Amino acid sequence: MAGQHRPLMASGIGINRQLGEALNTAIERNAVLRIGWTADGTEVPKNGESGLCPFLPSGARVRALGRLGSWVAMRCAGSFDHRGDAGTFFAAALSGGKVVCEGRASHFAGWRMTDGVLVLHEGANDDLGAAMHGGLLLARGKVGARVGNGMAGGLIVVHGDVGMDPGSGMTGGMIVVDGRCQAPAEGVHLRPLTSEELAEVNSSIEDPSWQVHADAVCLVPKGEFTTHDIEAAPRQHALEHLHLLPTTNDRLLSSTKVDCSVLLGHRPLALPLPVLPRVSSGERMKAKRSSDAVADVLAHQPAIVDAAPRPIDLLRICAQSLDAWPECSEAAGVVIDLDDLPPMDVEAFEALLVLLFSLASDELVVCVQGDIGRVNGLHAWAAEYGLAAAFANLGARPDLPVAAMLPMSGRSANGTLNEDTTIAGGALDWVPTGLDIAVLSAAGVGLVTFTPAEETPAALAGILTSIEQGLADALRHVGSHSIDALSRSNLRASTHDVALMSGLRMAGFDRPLPEWTR
Numbered sequence: 406m407a408g409q410h411r412p413l414m415a416s417g418i419g420i421n422r423q424l425g426e427a428l429n430t431a432i433e434r435n436a437v438l439r440i441g442w443t444a445d446g447t448e449v450p451k452n453g454e455s456g457l458c459p460f461l462p463s464g465a466r467v468r469a470l471g472r473l474g475s476w477v478a479m480r481c482a483g484s485f486d487h488r489g490d491a492g493t494f495f496a497a498a499l500s501g502g503k504v505v506c507e508g509r510a511s512h513f514a515g516w517r518m519t520d521g522v523l524v525l526h527e528g529a530n531d532d533l534g535a536a537m538h539g540g541l542l543l544a545r546g547k548v549g550a551r552v553g554n555g556m557a558g559g560l561i562v563v564h565g566d567v568g569m570d571p572g573s574g575m576t577g578g579m580i581v582v583d584g585r586c587q588a589p590a591e592g593v594h595l596r597p598l599t600s601e602e603l604a605e606v607n608s609s610i611e612d613p614s615w616q617v618h619a620d621a622v623c624l625v626p627k628g629e630f631t632t633h634d635i636e637a638a639p640r641q642h643a644l645e646h647l648h649l650l651p652t653t654n655d656r657l658l659s660s661t662k663v664d665c666s667v668l669l670g671h672r673p674l675a676l677p678l679p680v681l682p683r684v685s686s687g688e689r690m691k692a693k694r695s696s697d698a699v700a701d702v703l704a705h706q707p708a709i710v711d712a713a714p715r716p717i718d719l720l721r722i723c724a725q726s727l728d729a730w731p732e733c734s735e736a737a738g739v740v741i742d743l744d745d746l747p748p749m750d751v752e753a754f755e756a757l758l759v760l761l762f763s764l765a766s767d768e769l770v771v772c773v774q775g776d777i778g779r780v781n782g783l784h785a786w787a788a789e790y791g792l793a794a795a796f797a798n799l800g801a802r803p804d805l806p807v808a809a810m811l812p813m814s815g816r817s818a819n820g821t822l823n824e825d826t827t828i829a830g831g832a833l834d835w836v837p838t839g840l841d842i843a844v845l846s847a848a849g850v851g852l853v854t855f856t857p858a859e860e861t862p863a864a865l866a867g868i869l870t871s872i873e874q875g876l877a878d879a880l881r882h883v884g885s886h887s888i889d890a891l892s893r894s895n896l897r898a899s900t901h902d903v904a905l906m907s908g909l910r911m912a913g914f915d916r917p918l919p920e921w922t923r
Contacts, residue, residue: 410767414759417454417474421763424458424467432464441470441488455492455752456759458485460731461502475511475749475756478504480727481521493753496523498727499540512549513747515542517724518559524615531568534561535747536724537578543615551590553580553624560609562617572624581606583621594627639858640800640835643807644844646903648912649879652894657881664887665876667852669828670770670793674717674737677705678873679842679888681854682865683721687713692862699866706869709740709854719772722746722761731764738770740854743783744798754786774832774854776801777810784821784829791826794852800834808898809906815849815893828852836868839875843883847891848907 410418424438431438440458441451448470455474458467458481465483475492478485481502490508499518506514509527517536525533528546537556544561550568553561557577566585572593581598589595598606598621607616657663667679684690687710692700707717712729714720714736722730723745733739739761743749749757762769774796775783787795797814799807818829830852831845837855845853857868880888883895897912898904904911908921916922 410762411755413453413455413474414755414762417456417756417759418763420454420457421459421759425763428462428465431466432462435464435466437466437468439468439470450489455756456763459760459764461485463501472508475753476760477756478502479760480730490527492756493749494747494756499523509546515540516747517727518542528565532747533563534559534580537561541609543610545615553578556580560606562606562610562615564615564617572626575624575626577626579606580624581617581621582624583617586622586624589624592627593624595622595624597621598623640803640807640833643833643835643837644841646898646900647808647844647848647907647909648897648899649840649843649847649883649891649895650897651883653884655884657884657886659878659881661881661886663877663880663885664889665873665880667828667888669772669852670738671826672737672768672770674707674770674793676707676852678869678876679846679852680837680869680872681707681709681719681852682868683709683854683856684860684865685711687715687718689860689862689865690715690718692866695862695866699862702866702869703862707737710736719770722757730761733761733769734765736765736769738772738793739765740772740774740794740796743773743775744801751786751789755790758790772796772830774798777805777813777831778802780814780817781821784817784827787827788821788823791823793826794828794830795822796830796832796852796854797850798832800832803834806903806906808903811845811848811850812906812908818849830854837872839872839877840879842872842876843879843888843891844896846888847893847895849893 450471453474456476459479461481461483463482467485469487471489473491476494478496480498480500482500483502485504488507491506491510493511493513495510495514496504497516499521501520503522505524507526510525510529512530513532514529515523515534518540519538520540523542525544528548531549532554533548533552534542535554537559539559542561545564547565548563548567551573552567552571553575555574559578561580564583569587570590573590610616665678667676690703690708692703709719709721711721711726718736719738719740720733720736722739723742770793772794777797780797783795828851831850833855896909898909899912904918910916
């Protein structure tokens with residue numbers, strides 16, 4: 406996306422990079438960096454700039470003026486003082502700093518904060534303090550629905566009225582309301598503060614004007630909750646009844662070299678296979694103590710990682726990898742996992758792009774992943790911003806056969822994506838074989854991600870070697886020198902149900918069913 410940023414995106418990225426250059430000097434001098442003022446102090450308020458000041462370090466002091474967009478002061482450990490309104494995800498994942506907004510904040514302010522102090526002078530919209538784990542959040546004025554949604558710790562104090570379902574899904578922490586409070590969500594207890602709790606709450610608030618009155622109420626979980634993540638079993642026989650057939654009379658000898666590689670992004674990033682294994686850390690792919698054969702396989706294979714990316718890896722941008730986001734500067738690119746982030750509109754998504762490009766360079770390869778059930782919106786965003794790949798998450802819908810999901814992705818990609826810019830990919834909930842990759846490629850899924858059952862270097866290398874051999878054999882079988890030559894004309898469905906769901910030609914009948922051709 407080098408040189409292709411929209412004006413507002415370019416403005417936000419430029420501000421961040423200028424601040425980054427001046428930050429160390431300002432910290433040494435205990436100086437305040439200003440956004441929205443000229444050098445001589447003239448006010449030039451910002452108007453919609455987003456993604457500003459991510460990961461401000463401890464000791465940094467920034468003051469901003471104007472109306473700001475989304476994802477501002479993300480993971481702040483310093484001081485950020487804003488005069489004006491702020492967009493969604495203001496002070497998200499606050500981690501020890503102090504952030505003040507003298508105006509009103511939009512949805513998800515203080516999302517997933519773990520420490521520090523967030524002060525909102527004119528209230529906030531829905532989901533204030535959602536997924537909060539620690540710290541102190543103070544809000545004065547009206548607050549929207551689901552304050553403290555899913556919070557696990559920390560303290561929220563609201564001087565004003567709160568909307569519906571306060572405390573929805575909270576498992577820890579406390580919400581104090583010094584105003585009108587609607588009936589809490591199920592599993593949340595609404596009661597007066599005890600004298601001990603009142604004293605403890607007020608002792609945690611330094612500014613006397615923010616301390617609460619004795620008639621304030623609090624919301625706490627009714628009991629201790631434990632959550633258990635249930636891992637779904639890998640999908641069995643995912644591509645059963647889908648078959649690959651040649652379309653020419655040519656066949657290739659078993660010794661013929663075939664091209665299984667894929668190019669990703671405008672740089673581009675070369676992938677020896679159209680797969681990206683998902684592993685917890687790039688360290689898993691280094692194979693330091695493995696054989697030369699294992700190390701060689703992994704050294705050339707990019708992966709999607711949650712931390713410690715190698716220069717050829719893609720870093721997964723999700724709620725589980727917040728501290729690793731700055732490491733995108735060390736990676737070839739990123740995969741924004743929408744299924745593991747709160748709901749975003751297009752403005753918030755653009756702001757997230759600003760944040761990431763500010764941390765890295767304009768050469769960053771950006772991909773996006775989301776629910777196959779929302780594939781049209783996923784592809785629309787990928788097309789809008791010229792992203793390198795859009796992975797439709799098939800695992801998000803274990804209730805649907807893969808044969809039913811392929812035309813969902815295919816129709817959307819054909820109508821939305823520029824195939825020269827964006828690859829229509831798939832996130833699988835099983836470990837594919839080489840033949841699976843060939844079938845998916847023929848169906849229009851040009852790149853897949855999957856989670857290996859084991860992350861040892863030997864196991865990873867074994868999976869990749871097996872995929873390479875199976876994919877090469879499948880290409881030779883259909884007489885194709887390159888995976889790029891595969892198409893739906895190579896596919897057949899061997900059952901009526903699969904042909905009806907997928908729109909593929911029925912084996913024997915050798916044409917799509919009439920329901921698809923009327």
